[in-house]
Amino acid sequence: MKNPLNHSLWTHLPAVAVLTYFVIRLFTSGPLPAQAPVHYTWNGIPNSFGSPWLSLGLALGLSLLYICISVVLDKAWVKQERKKTFNWLSLFDELTVAFLVGINLGYLDSLQTGSGTFGFPVFYVTVITGGAVILAILLEIMRPFNPSSEQLTVEDTTGLAAELAARTKDNRPFLYWESQNPLYFNLLSIILPVVMTAGAILNWSSSTWSSLILLVVAVFLILLYGGIRTVIVPQEVAVRFSLTGLKVLKLKTSEIANAEIMQFAPLGDFGGYGIRFNGKMTAYYLRGSRGVKITTRQGRQYLIGSDHPEHLLAVIKAVA
Amino acid sequence: MWLTLSETDPRPIYLQIIAQVREQVRSGRLKPGDELPSVRELADTLGINMHTVRSAYLKLRDQGIINLRLGRRATIARAHLPIKNEEAEGELQLRLEEWMTDSLLIGLTAEQIMQMFEKQLKQMEKRS
Numbered sequence: 001m002k003n004p005l006n007h008s009l010w011t012h013l014p015a016v017a018v019l020t021y022f023v024i025r026l027f028t029s030g031p032l033p034a035q036a037p038v039h040y041t042w043n044g045i046p047n048s049f050g051s052p053w054l055s056l057g058l059a060l061g062l063s064l065l066y067i068c069i070s071v072v073l074d075k076a077w078v079k080q081e082r083k084k085t086f087n088w089l090s091l092f093d094e095l096t097v098a099f100l101v102g103i104n105l106g107y108l109d110s111l112q113t114g115s116g117t118f119g120f121p122v123f124y125v126t127v128i129t130g131g132a133v134i135l136a137i138l139l140e141i142m143r144p145f146n147p148s149s150e151q152l153t154v155e156d157t158t159g160l161a162a163e164l165a166a167r168t169k170d171n172r173p174f175l176y177w178e179s180q181n182p183l184y185f186n187l188l189s190i191i192l193p194v195v196m197t198a199g200a201i202l203n204w205s206s207s208t209w210s211s212l213i214l215l216v217v218a219v220f221l222i223l224l225y226g227g228i229r230t231v232i233v234p235q236e237v238a239v240r241f242s243l244t245g246l247k248v249l250k251l252k253t254s255e256i257a258n259a260e261i262m263q264f265a266p267l268g269d270f271g272g273y274g275i276r277f278n279g280k281m282t283a284y285y286l287r288g289s290r291g292v293k294i295t296t297r298q299g300r301q302y303l304i305g306s307d308h309p310e311h312l313l314a315v316i317k318a319v320a
Numbered sequence: 321m322w323l324t325l326s327e328t329d330p331r332p333i334y335l336q337i338i339a340q341v342r343e344q345v346r347s348g349r350l351k352p353g354d355e356l357p358s359v360r361e362l363a364d365t366l367g368i369n370m371h372t373v374r375s376a377y378l379k380l381r382d383q384g385i386i387n388l389r390l391g392r393r394a395t396i397a398r399a400h401l402p403i404k405n406e407e408a409e410g411e412l413q414l415r416l417e418e419w420m421t422d423s424l425l426i427g428l429t430a431e432q433i434m435q436m437f438e439k440q441l442k443q444m445e446k447r448s
Contacts (some may be wrong), residue, residue, distance in 0.1 A: 167322065167324040168324070172325060172326055173324065173367065174322070174323070175357075175362070175365050175366055176322045177323075177356075177357045177365075179355045179393070229357070231357075233365060311349075315322070
C-alpha cells in the first residue's frame with residue numbers, strides 16, 4: 001500500500017494549518033474598525049493609520065508566498081536527494097508563516113480590545129512558531145526517501161583526449177571557455193534592481209537612508225549580471241564571476257593534483273546556488289548538479305559546476 | 321567552447337576563430353543557445369586584439385552561426401544548419417576550385433587529393 005506520507009508536500013501541513021487557523025480567527029472575530037493603526041514605532045506607539053485589512057491582508061499574502069517558496073524549494077530538494085538527509089529548508093514556511101500569524105493575532109487582539117499601543121505578542125509567537133516547527137520536524141523525519149529514478153549518463157569522451165593533446169602541443173595559445181548564466185540569475189540581476197531603484201526613488205523624500213541602502217543593493221545586484229564563467233588556458237584554471245569578470249578562483253595548472261567528475265545536491269550539499277563553501281570544499285555553480293572536483297597539491301578542494309563536466313574534466317587533465 | 325591559435329596556420333587569426341566555432345557547431349559540441357565569451361574576455365585571455373575577435377564574431381553573425389545583441393554575450397543561433405541554397409553551393413564550388421588549384425600547383429596527384437578528402441571527412445566524423 002502506498003504510504004500516505006509519501007510526498008514531500010506533507011511537511012508543509014503545519015504552516016497551512018496555522019494559516020487556516022488565522023483565516024478562521026479573522027472571519028470569526030467580528031467586525032474590524034474602518035480606521036486603525038497599521039504601523040507602530042519600536043516602542044509600540046502607532047505612527048500610521050488606515051484600514052486594518054492592509055496589515056492583515058499583507059500578512060495573508062506574504063504567508064501564501066512563503067508557503068509557495070517553501071514548496072518549490074522542497075520539491076527541488078527531493079529531486080536532488082541521493083540519500084535521506086534532513087531537509088532544513090522545509091521549516092522555512094513554518095518559521096515565517098507562524099511568526100507572521102503570531103504577530104498578527106496579537107494585532108487582532110489589540111484591535112478588539114481597542115488599546116492604542118501594540119506590545120510584541122510573545123505568547124502567540126512562541127507557542128504557534130514553536131508548535132509548528134516541532135510538528136514540521138516530526139513530519140520531515142517521517143518523510144520517506146524515494147530514490148531518484150534518474151539515470152546518470154556519462155558522455156563518452158574517447159578521442160577527446162587525443163584531440164586536446166593535439167590542440168595543446170607546442171605551447172599553442174589554447175582556451176577552453178564555458179558559462180553558467182541561467183535565466184533566473186539574469187532576472188535577479190536586472191528586474192530586482194529596477195524594482196529596487198524605482199522603490200528608492202519613490203521613497204527618497206520620506207526615508208533617504210533606506211532609499212540609499214536600496215540603491216546600493218541594486219547596484220550590487222546589477223554587478224552580478226553575467227553569471228559564472230570557467231576559463232582554462234594552459235597555465236591556469238579560473239572561474240570568473242559577475243559583470244566585472246572578477247576571478248573568484250584562480251588555480252595554476254601545476255597546483256592541480258587530481259580532478260574528477262562529481263554529482264552533488266546543490267541544496268543538500270551546499271545549501272543553494274552560487275559561490276558556496278560547505279566546510280570541505282568551495283563550489284562555483286548556478287545550475288545543474290554535476291561538476292568537476294579539483295584537489296590541489298595542498299589538499300584544498302574546489303567544485304566547478306558544469307553543463308559538460310566530461311569536456312571540462314578532459315580539458316583539465318590535458319592541461320594539468 | 322575551445323580555441324587554439326596556431327602561428328603555423330597560414331590563415332589570419334580571425335579566420336582560425338571562425339573555422340573553429342563553425343566546426344564545433346557542426347560537430348554538436350556547441351549547441352544553439354550556448355554562450356560565447358565576450359569580445360574583450362576572449363581577446364584578453366588569448367592575448368590578441370579586440371578588433372580581431374570582433375571581426376570574427378561579425379562574420380559569424382553574417383553567416384547566421386551566432387547571434388549578437390547589444391549588452392549580451394554572443395550565443396549560438398537557433399537555426400544555423402542546414403543552410404542549403406544555390407548561393408552557398410556556388411561559394412563552396414569556388415572555394416573548392418581554388419583549393420584544388422593550389423593542391424595541383426604544389427604537385428599533388430588526383431589520388432592524393434582524394435585521400436586528403438577522405439582522411440579529413442573521417443576525422444570530422446570522429447569528432448561528431
